[in-house]
Amino acid sequence: MLNRRFLLWLFLMSLFPSYVLGNQEISKDESKSIQDIVQIVERSIRAEAEKGFARRGAHAKAHGCVKAQFRVLPLPNELSLGMFSEVREYPAWIRFSNGADKVQDDSAGDGRGMAIKLMHVDRSPSGTQDFVMLNHPTFFVKNAADYVEFQKAIATDSPIKFFFPDPNPLHFRLHELGIVMAIRSKKVNNPLDIQYWSTTPYRFGVTAMKFSTRPCNRPTPALATDTSSANYLRQNMQEHLDRDDACFDFMIQLRKRATEMPVEDPTIEWSEKDSPFITVAKITIPAQRFDTPEQQKFCEDLAFSPWHAIPEHEPLGGINRVRKAVYEASSRIRQDLNRAFERESAGF
Numbered sequence: 001m002l003n004r005r006f007l008l009w010l011f012l013m014s015l016f017p018s019y020v021l022g023n024q025e026i027s028k029d030e031s032k033s034i035q036d037i038v039q040i041v042e043r044s045i046r047a048e049a050e051k052g053f054a055r056r057g058a059h060a061k062a063h064g065c066v067k068a069q070f071r072v073l074p075l076p077n078e079l080s081l082g083m084f085s086e087v088r089e090y091p092a093w094i095r096f097s098n099g100a101d102k103v104q105d106d107s108a109g110d111g112r113g114m115a116i117k118l119m120h121v122d123r124s125p126s127g128t129q130d131f132v133m134l135n136h137p138t139f140f141v142k143n144a145a146d147y148v149e150f151q152k153a154i155a156t157d158s159p160i161k162f163f164f165p166d167p168n169p170l171h172f173r174l175h176e177l178g179i180v181m182a183i184r185s186k187k188v189n190n191p192l193d194i195q196y197w198s199t200t201p202y203r204f205g206v207t208a209m210k211f212s213t214r215p216c217n218r219p220t221p222a223l224a225t226d227t228s229s230a231n232y233l234r235q236n237m238q239e240h241l242d243r244d245d246a247c248f249d250f251m252i253q254l255r256k257r258a259t260e261m262p263v264e265d266p267t268i269e270w271s272e273k274d275s276p277f278i279t280v281a282k283i284t285i286p287a288q289r290f291d292t293p294e295q296q297k298f299c300e301d302l303a304f305s306p307w308h309a310i311p312e313h314e315p316l317g318g319i320n321r322v323r324k325a326v327y328e329a330s331s332r333i334r335q336d337l338n339r340a341f342e343r344e345s346a347g348f
């Protein structure tokens, strides 16, 4: 049954390549921009690693990695595809994080990440299906070339230049600035209590999808009040999971319109009026103690990527194409450096 669906999908791909590719448009300078970004991320990881430990080039601070179950629900035919074609349960790891490339207090305005890794996924080259999300429906950069501009502005210690590159108002990036301000001003007490979005699109058979997780209707037993501590998000997550399970609905949103639901620009939100999110799986995070030194080390070693995916859910669009090379380089470099540090310290 599964193979028949997969063959049908391949057949349709060959018939309608441009639609199947979700109208991807690859500019001729993109691969150069991607190389530049990989170098920038590598330099930043190496510079931070001089403090004795190599962290991720983004989302450096983890609140914790927790064990979870991802249960695919019975679905109508049109949704029963790829990872959602079979009613079954996957064991999963979920890493919750802050967005910055440095470890900072949780009180600093920042995006929050939720990265899910489904295990034992035979048809994915990595053996896992990863769903990587942020706590906002849109990303603040349109494409690879803009991301290079953003990094150049940061390198001169003046990120604001990305939004106001010169005095010409036509070049201002006000839409992007609005997204950054919305992300940075969100008040989060507990990473288990908020909604997350993929922001970028992925294949869903012959069309495309975005995905999102929303907490199920259960109040958090431990209400975070002490936001003065540097790691209050971790503490509140642990307090919650000391007492109770947590749960999320995993939802997908299908691409129903070509122009209004672009594939190449994740700064544009796909309207939920045109295509609502539909729950396709339930995530349960059982009560557990995750805040231990061993689990933290394990969490640092994990590598998530949107490209750890089965072919039916291949990442789409320029920002995802950037992420292919960047996440691979970031995880390889930090894991190599940390192994080297371990070997060095073992000598004493």
Ligand code: HEM
Binding pocket: 037, 041, 055, 056, 057, 058, 059, 095, 096, 097, 112, 113, 114, 115, 132, 133, 134, 139, 141, 147, 197, 198, 199, 200, 266, 302, 303, 304, 319, 322, 323, 326, 327, 330, 331, 334
């Ligand atoms: C050009 C765009 C982007 C660049 C250069 C970038 C870069 C990175 C890097 C270097 C890492 C660390 C990878 C590792 O060492 O394992 C990372 C992790 C992450 N990124 Fe991105 N990213 C981009 C876009 C996005 C977007 C659009 C999202 C929205 C969902 C996102 C969400 C995350 C999350 C949640 C993590 C943490 C994954 C984990 O827990 O390990 N990123 N990113």
